[in-house]
Amino acid sequence: MSADVHKAAELLATAARTGTPCPPVRDLFADGDLDAAYDVQRLHTERVLAAGHRLVGRKIGLTSPAVQRQLGVDQPDYGALFSDMALDHDGTVAAGRLLQPKVEAEIALILGADLPGPGCSVADVRAATAFLAPALEIVDSRVAGWDITIVDTIADNASSGLFVLGDTREALDAVEPADVEMRLHRGTELVSQGTGRDCLGDPLNAAAWLATTLARRGDPLRAGDIVLTGALGPMVPAAPGDVFTARISGLGDVTISFEGEAA
Template sequence: MSTDVQKAAELLAAAAGTATPCPPIRDLFADGDLDAAYEVQRLNTERMLAAGRRLIGRKIGLTSAAVQRQLGVDQPDFGALLSDMALGNGETVPAGRLLQPKVEAEIALILGTDLTSPDCTTADVRAATAYVCPALEIVDSRIADWDITIVDTVADNASSGLFVLGDTRVPIDDLEPADVGMRLYRGGELVSEGSGRDCLGDPLNAAAWLASTLARRGDPLRAGDIVLTGALGPMVPASPGDVFSARISDLGSVRISFAPEGDT
């Protein structure tokens, strides 16, 4: 393992531990070195698991064609979901819990069986999915001012923060994920909208990519895992006191609040 990988992992871990964003870490590696970036992510995930946190699933990022073009990539990325990243529907994010939060609405899959094929298809994902629910992902960055490239975000656990699952549980056969519509509100204001087709054409495409990628890495998705399949519309910055709610057709709604500044 290179010292640069270790240094990047330590910088990101320190930023999380001190609640002080760090400069971009991309200059430690060759341009676009995703293998090194995923190694940084792996080191810090192992660090978190050793501290008693528990892996409960994965998130998929960069599922928007526009964002991929912006970062100069042609594929999504992924990060780990840990048990203490989950908040209940309608709960409040404590002040100071995150550094630079942004909110996006997604479809979440909860798996009923393992997905171990390195050539996973959308049909495989459907067969493995126990149910589907609406979700909010609250992304965050340990990199100052969100000054990120693909290497920075991958190393930083795909800019993971927190997530919220809605209370609705819908069998996968009762909807077509590509056809859902999404509206995200901050208070009563519509701030983002999109559809299932804005997520790699179909959230199931994103999930099949993730399952195949993890299987090839020897770390496949397992029964019980939560899969956040990627944003259905643009992410929106969150400020203290904000209240966000998303409505996803055929799936229902999900809500999260941010504590006012100074609350404990």
């Protein structure tokens, strides 16, 4: 890996460690150099694993056509989920743990079988999925002011922060992911809503894309992996004292609180 890949990784790691966001890292690379950005992400993964944490799955980002247009891309991206990123349903995000958190509601897949190599289909995803669960992803950016392009967000582990799975589990034959409806409340206020079709037309499409992309990179999805398939509605900034609850039809609720007093 190049010196610039290592420099970008160090900038992002320092921002996370100190709690001070860094400038964008995209200027270290040629425009649209996604391979370099994923190399930065791989260095981050190696560091987290070396620290004793486990890789427990993957998240998919940029599944909204509107967000893709905003960043000038025509594909999603992905990041890694680690054991230290998981929070319990109805748990609390400690004050100061994240830099610039935002919340989005998603469908999580829990895989019961490995997914095949390049060319993974929606039918393959269906066959490999053991359960669905309602999920909240708490995204975060180590880049100041969320001033990101796709290169910045990929390098920054797809702007991952934390994630929460609800306590309910449903089989795919009981719930059709494309047909679900999602409502996200902050306290009693409805702050985001959408449907399964707002995630690449079907969250299973997003999962098939991820499986194919990871297999091409030599890192396929395995049985037991959690897959956060992508936001079902707009993400919402979080502040101390906020309590978010997402209700996804057919799947149930998932809640997270942010430590501190509301403004």
